[in-house]
Amino acid sequence: MLKSRPSATMKWTGDSDARASASTQNTYRDDIQGIRAISAILIAVYHIWINKVSGGVDVFFVISGFLMAGVLIRQIQQHDRIRPLIFWGNLIKRIAPCACTVLLTTLAIGYFIVPEPLWSQLIREILFSALNLENIALMHSSVDYLARELPPSPVQQFWALSTQVQFYALLPPVLMLAFWIARKTSPASRTPLLLTVGLVILASLLYSIVTTAREPVSSYFNPAARVWEFFAGVLLALLLPRIRIADGLRHLFGLLGLATLLLFGFLAPHDAQFPGYIALIPVAAAVALIITGSGPVQSVANRWLASRHLSGLGKISFGIYLWHWPLLAFSLEYTGTSRLGLLHGLLIIALAIVLAMATHRFVEEPIRNHRYASRRVWVPYFIGLLLLSPVLASAATWNYYIRNVVAEEKGSNARLIGPEDFAPAQVQARTGQLSEAHLITAKMILPASYQGNCHQEITRPEVVSCAYGDTQATTTVALVGGSHATQWLPALDRIGKSNGLRVLNITKKECPFGATEGGHPSCAEWNRRLIETLADLRPQVVITNSTSTTNPKILEYVPPTYLDQWQRLEQLGIPVIGIRDNPSLGFDPSTCVARHRDDLLTCSKPRAKSLAERDPALEYLDEIGNLHTVDMSEFLCTAEQCLTVTHDFLMYRDGHHLNPRYVLALTGRLQERLAQAVPELFTR
Structure with a gap:
């Protein structure tokens, strides 16, 4: 170039200095x-x-x-x-x-x-x-x-x-x-x-x-x-x-x-x-x-x-x-x-x-x-x-502006209260009151587990855990799995604080609770060690994902490896709450919303192509006695469409992870569903 x-x-040449000449x-x-x-x-x-x-x-x-x-x-x-x-x-x-x-x-x-x-x-x-x-x-x-x-x-x-x-x-x-x-x-x-x-x-x-x-x-x-x-x-x-x-x-x-x-x-x-x-x-x-x-x-x-x-x-x-x-x-x-x-x-x-x-x-x-x-x-x-x-x-000036926006958005999230009567998802045609700050920070604000090495790296099999919620409490809730599990940490952190629960985040990137085909080899070893860790910790309940939507070739299903892990916990006498997985959209929602502010349905996906007609985990309730299920899909999809914006909230931070701000907005509703599953722990 x-x-x-x-x-x-x-x-x-042959002189004593071995001098190099060139033609x-x-x-x-x-x-x-x-x-x-x-x-x-x-x-x-x-x-x-x-x-x-x-x-x-x-x-x-x-x-x-x-x-x-x-x-x-x-x-x-x-x-x-x-x-x-x-x-x-x-x-x-x-x-x-x-x-x-x-x-x-x-x-x-x-x-x-x-x-x-x-x-x-x-x-x-x-x-x-x-x-x-x-x-x-x-x-x-x-x-x-x-x-x-x-x-x-x-x-x-x-x-x-x-x-x-x-x-x-x-x-x-x-x-x-x-x-x-x-x-x-x-x-x-x-x-x-x-x-x-x-x-x-x-x-x-x-x-x-x-x-x-x-x-x-x-x-x-x-x-x-x-x-x-x-x-x-x-x-x-x-x-x-x-x-x-x-x-x-x-x-x-x-x-x-x-x-x-x-x-x-x-x-x-x-x-x-x-x-x-x-x-x-x-x-x-x-x-x-x-x-x-x-x-x-x-x-x-x-x-x-x-x-x-x-x-x-x-x-x-x-x-x-x-x-x-x-x-x-x-x-x-x-x-x-x-x-x-x-x-x-x-x-x-x-x-x-x-x-x-x-x-x-x-x-x-x-x-x-x-x-x-x-x-x-x-x-x-x-x-x-x-x-x-x-x-x-x-570039530094522009970056300084964005950092200030991120700091303000984090402060706004800290003040956000997720009401118990938060309405199910509704179609929103235009961005309305969705602020520019929500779009700017969509990919920059992550659950707290992503800081401090609390969300294990893809290639490492060691089990790491970090305490959230009421860290001094004696009652322990373990949040385990991959990124689709740790995305619920912002809400569970608040639920733990208000209910006197110690929330242990034990998660690993690209590694659900039950290693699936195509994952990194360390995921299977991490899952084996995780069972040993949970056997020592004896949490009052384990919260994880109950279904998977990330395989584009298969509609929402329960991987057999999930069942294997749940049965191991059943043998240990540890209850499991499985949260139904959110839709994987196949496109980047935040950029789509930024491009189609007046036609947000363009940034949606038919529910029939995102989720099964009925929560697949319900089929295993009789088979696995320690299993409880939580279905939050009504806050993610209507009967026809799975949305990316509702009630002026940007729902996703990427094509298959929920936006922490929206998870915080769902705190009251998540506690309501958790209380239905295990009332002795999650009823206020």
Whole structure:
């Protein structure tokens, strides 16, 4: 994504200093600009219409490694050492102007287009992108089950730039170490240098293959799984002058490389996991095209890539890549569609090119070519700080506002009283008195168990518990299960305080009371240990979920593993109150409400597709003597529809978790149902 330079490679001499010199091509590689242009357009095309990986990013990574290695090799040729501060400073001048312009523009437009529930996500990713850590943020989001349902943010494309910048930070010290090892061990040979780079490639590639198979979503953004692609370009920069190809083979390999670049995304399986071994194909295409475009005779394919128009697009390919994604994200949000038509998509590509040209002409070039830009080593860093400051300041100001809204909303929740006569759910056509604060904080306020390690992590089998309600009481109620159990904690905490009950929250992410198929292996072990814990605690009652609605292929049902756990508690003499599960909607309610304020039925789901006609747990009351059931579905659904807004309450915080504020509003009604089940504990 950076302007291409002539390549350089090391040639070792036999003097006592093992001084490395380099032979440098004096020709400008227009064909590399053409490769970058094709890659940028392919990325945009596949994002807009095809929804597959194009391989263009992998090609960008190889080219970046090739060009940046050439820059550092030329430093050794000219100065007998690598000068990392100058290297990084020049990169700041090239990257920061366009990147900061896109980020600031995206932040400004996002305020008007992005729905309020996604504001916090946008600000968070703007900040991570500005600090070149967006790939790390997306790695974390991909394994955070609360963030998996969030749509891609308008700055998600910055993951690739973040990965590149991390490589740029790594490259100088790696090459400095490699050159030092080479000079100490074999001054007249390049073998130690090549071995060092080769080992980096091999280690990263093996890691990429293994981790992609295990964690394909997070591996896509993992810099350690991508670094081999960059170092493939580094290795090519070191070897290129010694590679000789006959003209016939040169034309053949050039055409094969170009065909692979153009067709890879189309032919690759839709479920291919990246990067992994399949990324070897676009990497090989990039390597082939770089090789066939070097030397006095270029291949036919490279001559086409070096054409004036493609070379011109290549110069602004960085801007095209950065601009196309927010244009696409905002267009989809504004039109309310999930896929754009041909003309709309072409307009986005054309606008991305225009914006990239304007950014290059009026922002990048004036800053890069300013007479002060190269006078001192520290000047580029100062320029980068100046460009970054408005982005950070704007994002921080917006984030400060949201934090104040969250604090006020938490205070409002603390004062909220859930009346005993709270009405069942009723259709509400418009948002009415539903405040903007409810939408802004929908995804940010969670039950108290999510703080202080009181809701066990997905991968850990240890049983942890935290006390709520009347923590000094001798009568204990255990709330056990997964997130669909702990979502009732806000109401149970208040019920415990008013009834003199100690409420123990013993829950684990994505792990109900009774491990279901497809869950993490630690869930079964956690359930086994949980029975032992409950046998020691001897709570007066266990509260959990009685049904499951989270399997999209099965209508609400009682998993057999739930029955097994209830029977184990029956043997221990511990009663069970099973709360019927809430509907899983299959869409994000808060963003839907923000988008359809005057037509809230759009954000509902037919009851028949959400819940069974009759609570399935009722069938087991005679079979399991310790079981009591609580059905709160009338406060979630009417006879026909399961709603997302009623009585000016936003009912959900995501597609299958209830909003803590609404749970608090149901406190009186929940206590009423609990008292019907076990009156000796829950009657006031």
